[in-house]
Amino acid sequence: MSMSTRRIRAIFIKELREYCRNGSIVAAMAVIPCIFLIQPLIQVFALPASASIQLRHENSLLYLLAIPAIVPALVAAYAVVGEREQGTLEPTLTTPIRRDEFLLAKALASLAPSVVVAYAVYAVFLACVALFAPEAVASALLRWPEIIAQVLFTPLIAAWSIWIGIGISARSNDIRVAQQLGALASLPTVAVTSLIAFNVIHATLGVALAAAALLLLVDALGWRAASATFNREQLIAGTR
Amino acid sequence: MNGQDGADGTVGGATALSVRGLGKRFGDRIAFEDVSFEVGFGEVFGFLGPNGAGKTTIVRTLGALIEPTSGSATVAGVPLTPQNGVELRRRIAVMPESPGLYLRLSVTENLSCFADLYEVPDPRDRIEQALRAVHLADRSRDPCGTLSKGLRQRVALARALLANPEVLFLDEPTAGLDPAAIRDVHGLIHDLRKHGVTIFLTTHRLEEAERLCDRVAILNTTLRTIGRPDELRDRLFGKTLMVRTLAPLPDPGRVFAGLAAVDGWHQDGPAGYVLSVSEPAIAAPAVTRAVVAAGIDVRSISDSRHSLEDVYLELIGADGEASRR
Numbered sequence: 177m178s179m180s181t182r183r184i185r186a187i188f189i190k191e192l193r194e195y196c197r198n199g200s201i202v203a204a205m206a207v208i209p210c211i212f213l214i215q216p217l218i219q220v221f222a223l224p225a226s227a228s229i230q231l232r233h234e235n236s237l238l239y240l241l242a243i244p245a246i247v248p249a250l251v252a253a254y255a256v257v258g259e260r261e262q263g264t265l266e267p268t269l270t271t272p273i274r275r276d277e278f279l280l281a282k283a284l285a286s287l288a289p290s291v292v293v294a295y296a297v298y299a300v301f302l303a304c305v306a307l308f309a310p311e312a313v314a315s316a317l318l319r320w321p322e323i324i325a326q327v328l329f330t331p332l333i334a335a336w337s338i339w340i341g342i343g344i345s346a347r348s349n350d351i352r353v354a355q356q357l358g359a360l361a362s363l364p365t366v367a368v369t370s371l372i373a374f375n376v377i378h379a380t381l382g383v384a385l386a387a388a389a390l391l392l393l394v395d396a397l398g399w400r401a402a403s404a405t406f407n408r409e410q411l412i413a414g415t416r
Numbered sequence: 417m418n419g420q421d422g423a424d425g426t427v428g429g430a431t432a433l434s435v436r437g438l439g440k441r442f443g444d445r446i447a448f449e450d451v452s453f454e455v456g457f458g459e460v461f462g463f464l465g466p467n468g469a470g471k472t473t474i475v476r477t478l479g480a481l482i483e484p485t486s487g488s489a490t491v492a493g494v495p496l497t498p499q500n501g502v503e504l505r506r507r508i509a510v511m512p513e514s515p516g517l518y519l520r521l522s523v524t525e526n527l528s529c530f531a532d533l534y535e536v537p538d539p540r541d542r543i544e545q546a547l548r549a550v551h552l553a554d555r556s557r558d559p560c561g562t563l564s565k566g567l568r569q570r571v572a573l574a575r576a577l578l579a580n581p582e583v584l585f586l587d588e589p590t591a592g593l594d595p596a597a598i599r600d601v602h603g604l605i606h607d608l609r610k611h612g613v614t615i616f617l618t619t620h621r622l623e624e625a626e627r628l629c630d631r632v633a634i635l636n637t638t639l640r641t642i643g644r645p646d647e648l649r650d651r652l653f654g655k656t657l658m659v660r661t662l663a664p665l666p667d668p669g670r671v672f673a674g675l676a677a678v679d680g681w682h683q684d685g686p687a688g689y690v691l692s693v694s695e696p697a698i699a700a701p702a703v704t705r706a707v708v709a710a711g712i713d714v715r716s717i718s719d720s721r722h723s724l725e726d727v728y729l730e731l732i733g734a735d736g737e738a739s740r741r
Contacts (some may be wrong), residue, residue, distance in 0.1 A: 179682050179723065180535060182535055183532060183533050185533065186528075186529050186530075186532030186533050187533075189529070190521065190525070190529040193518075193520070193521055194518060194521065195519050195526060197521075198520065199522040261515040261517065262516070262518070263514040263515070264516045264517065264518055265516075266476075266481070266510075266512050266516055266570070267510070267511075267512060267516040267530075267575065268533070269481060270479050270481060270505060270508075270509070270510040270512075271505060271530060271533035271534055272502045272503075272504060272506040272533065272534065272535070273533050288477075330513070352611065365607050366536045407464075408481050408482075409481065409482045409483060412476060412482065413442065413476070413482055415471070
């Protein structure tokens with residue numbers, strides 16, 4: 177069964193246009209990253225140069241991986257139930273679009289802005305640390321392995337949150353409930369990244385590779401699971 | 417009838433829709449059952465029924481959104497099976513009761529998305545054609561959220577026309593519209609009919625069905641009747657003549673007895689008579705002559721036309737009474 181890139185692109189572009197013009201989604205994408213950005217920035221600027229020795233043994237920047245965990249879940253939660261609420265799901269599903277095309281387009285449309293926001297926030301954080309933090313603190317924080325981990329794990333974590341969000345969205349009748357449940361479901365991921373950031377789980381190359389492999393697997397399974405929750409008949413007829 | 421030659425609405429045996437014993441249950445609840453009919457290419461077929469009769473569920477089923485629990489169907493030449501869903505949806509378009517537009521997007525952005533979903537070649541030209549067809553070319557850049565309900569309905573119709581569907585399902589296309597907007601939608605349906613598009617129209621509006629449809633079916637969970645509106649009237653009510661005279665006839669039984677094509681009569685007011693006739697065109701001159709010969713002037717004589725509403729109420733009312741018993 178081949179997928180149509182044109183149909184995927186159609187939904188993808190439509191979604192991005194809608195997100196850009198939807199105040200609540202723009203606000204969620206702007207406010208949540210700021211919350212995660214401001215607190216660590218204040219903390220970094222308040223650190224004395226002597227704290228750099230302790231910082232070298234921590235992975236505090238991985239704390240920012242909470243952004244790709246939470247933001248896409250909020251956006252993806254809108255994906256199906258949002259269409260249902262505005263009555264656009266039925267006309268869309270009466271076109272030749274396949275379920276997997278629809279879901280993939282929705283996922284990509286959630287992934288793209290979420291990853292851009294997460295990278296942008298991370299870049300702002302790195303720039304602020306490099307420019308304004310004491311030199312010893314900056315050199316302790318700006319480490320390539322951590323930056324690479326951030327770059328690699330951001331889309332993997334975001335994809336997982338998106339599939340959870342879409343799965344919840346396909347089973348919900350209310351956007352707000354779907355978003356709340358989506359945010360709640362992303363908390364375990366936030367907990368794991370926080371535990372690594374605060375060195376409770378010791379980050380090594382092996383742990384990173386295992387985590388990446390695990391995330392790849394759950395992302396693939398997430399697509400299958402979201403696909404299984406997506407039933408045209410249930411969504412259109414409102415039956416369970 | 418336009419473009420068909422069979423009593424079942426088919427052209428040389430070709431059918432746009434062929435439905436055999438179709439049924440759908442949601443758990444214990446029957447949405448519709450044992451529904452069979454055929455619709456020919458180019459036909460405007462009306463589907464009438466009260467709320468909850470199963471009209472929308474049938475449209476969704478024939479649009480491959482919902483799986484039937486029994487029976488079979490062929491839509492635009494494609495058998496209705498889960499495997500054929502994509503191919504079937506490629507050949508049809510459904511305009512649901514609610515226009516279902518992306519209100520934050522402009523008219524063109526909405527249509528562009530759907531043109532891509534149908535993989536329409538030359539989408540820009542096709543969108544322009546569709547907008548011209550619904551007289552909305554000058555509103556193409558407006559966000560759909562700023563349009564009135566009637567204009568949104570037109571955009572939804574333009575969307576349905578994008579892919580040049582073989583069968584167009586219109587689910588209550590005039591629900592909630594003002595009279596001017598209803599007239600516009602009717603005009604658009606007339607235009608589509610001229611272009612040979614097969615239209616499956618579900619509606620509550622009986623005068624709409626009578627005006628637009630070649631044939632109608634009345635559904636109340638099961639199919640109650642099907643045929644041309646005039647056929648249904650004749651089938652259910654028989655043919656009658658309404659005769660009004662300037663003064664009461666002294667002996668109407670004698671006047672109407674033995675007249676050609678008159679089967680019986682009853683009085684309707686002091687100087688009114690309803691005659692059961694087999695052929696109004698033969699009966700009317702004979703009745704006029706007989707009344708005048710009896711020394712009474714005729715004020716009016718006309719076919720007593722039962723409306724489709726009478727047919728509908730007769731059938732649906734009978735269902736209601738049966739369910740109360």
